[in-house]
Amino acid sequence: MYREALALKSVPDPIAIGALGGLADLGDLDDISRVMEFAAHSKARVRAEAWRTLFILDPEEAGWRIDLLAGDPNGKVRRHIPAGTLTCRRRIVDSEWLTGPMNRQPRVRGHLL
Secondary structure (H helix, E strand, O other): OHHHHHHOOOOOHHHHHHHHHHHHHHOOHHHHHHHHHHHHOOOHHHHHHHHHHHHHHOHHHHHHOHHHHHOOOOHHHHOOOOOOOOOHHHOOEOHHHHHOOOOOOOEEOOEEO
């Protein structure tokens, strides 16, 4: 039933959210490609549900795509990034350390590593 709902050309947002939630409970790895189509939806609520579903169905696959999630402009979508996950774009290295003498400790966001 959930797969059929998402197979339509134009899926209304409430139906997409409900069907993605259903796939999170009853779906399998074959549903991942369809779920990822909704990760680029225009509505943040639909994108958030798509990412939640992906992390439930296949956390490893979701981990490979974490930069896409981290780049989402909406914080309600980005909150689905698992706690403790570091992405390259979130680490800021002090440029003075890169050009200065070699005896300095590296700094990330002003804290010693």
